[in-house]
Amino acid sequence: MRFEYCYSKTGMFACREEEVGRLLMSAAWAAALVSVRERDDRSKAVALGDVGGGDLFELSNAVEKGEQEFDRLLTIWADEGNWTREELRAGLTIVKRIVAAESDASDKEAGSADVELELYRVVSGYVFSFVVGHELLHYAADRCMLSDSSELERTGEFERLLKLHGQNGLLCSLEPLLTTEVLADRCAYRTAATFDSALQRKKTSLPHWKIMLGRRLAVDILSWALAYGPGSPGRSSYTDDMRFLRAGTPGYMHNPLRVVGFARSIRGRDATTDGKEREIICEDSARVAVIQLNRILAFCAGADSRSEVVASVRNGQPMLVNELGVDLPGGVSEAWRTGVFVEESTFSCR
Numbered sequence: 001m002r003f004e005y006c007y008s009k010t011g012m013f014a015c016r017e018e019e020v021g022r023l024l025m026s027a028a029w030a031a032a033l034v035s036v037r038e039r040d041d042r043s044k045a046v047a048l049g050d051v052g053g054g055d056l057f058e059l060s061n062a063v064e065k066g067e068q069e070f071d072r073l074l075t076i077w078a079d080e081g082n083w084t085r086e087e088l089r090a091g092l093t094i095v096k097r098i099v100a101a102e103s104d105a106s107d108k109e110a111g112s113a114d115v116e117l118e119l120y121r122v123v124s125g126y127v128f129s130f131v132v133g134h135e136l137l138h139y140a141a142d143r144c145m146l147s148d149s150s151e152l153e154r155t156g157e158f159e160r161l162l163k164l165h166g167q168n169g170l171l172c173s174l175e176p177l178l179t180t181e182v183l184a185d186r187c188a189y190r191t192a193a194t195f196d197s198a199l200q201r202k203k204t205s206l207p208h209w210k211i212m213l214g215r216r217l218a219v220d221i222l223s224w225a226l227a228y229g230p231g232s233p234g235r236s237s238y239t240d241d242m243r244f245l246r247a248g249t250p251g252y253m254h255n256p257l258r259v260v261g262f263a264r265s266i267r268g269r270d271a272t273t274d275g276k277e278r279e280i281i282c283e284d285s286a287r288v289a290v291i292q293l294n295r296i297l298a299f300c301a302g303a304d305s306r307s308e309v310v311a312s313v314r315n316g317q318p319m320l321v322n323e324l325g326v327d328l329p330g331g332v333s334e335a336w337r338t339g340v341f342v343e344e345s346t347f348s349c350r
């Protein structure tokens with residue numbers, strides 16, 4: 001209900017144009033980078049393992065600020081060695097084409113050859129199924145327009161997340177949960193699951209691995225947006241300004257739990273074409289979740305000294321590993337057990 005990306009109440013629904021624009025641009029960059037990487041090496045594109053929500057926001061923000069800022073970013077990325085200036089320039093060309101196609105009202109359906117536009121619609125569709133599904137509940141006076149319960153509810157997963165949110169001594173509420181926000185998230189999960197099933201039924205020229213990657217990138221974008229809120233900065237702020245990373249908003253479920261619910265709603269684990277399972281809470285969304293969960297654990301334990309914080313986090317983690325381990329990369333469970341986080345492997349999208 002807070003006016004962040006969107007705001008709604010009975011009969012009224014409004015969004016901040018610039019914030020919605022930033023989410024859409026991030027989705028466009030996701031599609032563009034997949035395409036650029038695929039030209040280079042398909043196996044690298046399958047996981048797009050070096051790209052997370054923070055990168056997508058960084059690129060979107062730089063383009064918005066103008067040519068000089070974008071050029072500055074190209075140099076940084078090129079120096080890091082994962083992407084060349086030419087690749088990122090090619091990405092920008094694709095992003096501009098997606099924006100032009102989406103702005104052209106006469107182009108109702110993308111041509112089947114336009115796989116970038118299709119992938120963009122998949123990623124943005126997942127993100128907005130959550131955002132809009134949540135707000136529509138408030139708009140319709142706390143009634144979800146999708147009346148059938150989702151698989152997440154039928155399997156008891158939704159209840160388990162709620163329980164985990166408020167468990168004494170482990171994760172505690174900053175403030176009591178607001179019923180309307182819980183119902184709104186439940187509705188958001190139903191909407192996301194419905195979007196996912198519709199996508200499965202639809203004829204698409206996208207191969208299965210691209211749809212899976214689209215889910216993973218949508219989770220990353222949503223996770224980053226929830227963690228930083230409006231004006232979400234890019235990846236550079238992840239290291240520089242961690243204190244602005246929010247574990248949650250009072251009255252709402254903690255961010256990592258909201259993201260887990262979203263990921264599970266859109267089939268968090270799914271077989272790839274090579275038969276292996278792949279997590280979709282990985283890269284930035286996994287990093288953000290780990291930091292947030294540890295912060296909540298320490299807060300809930302009322303720890304105020306550094307050693308107390310470390311102890312409380314250690315005590316709470318085994319339970320979290322049991323509850324959330326399946327949704328986070330195997331490296332996270334391992335790092336929680338051993339206390340050793342290795343940047344390249346702990347959060348890796350395998």
Ligand SMILES: [Zn+2]
Nearest residue numbers: 001002181184
């Ligand atoms: Zn709300």
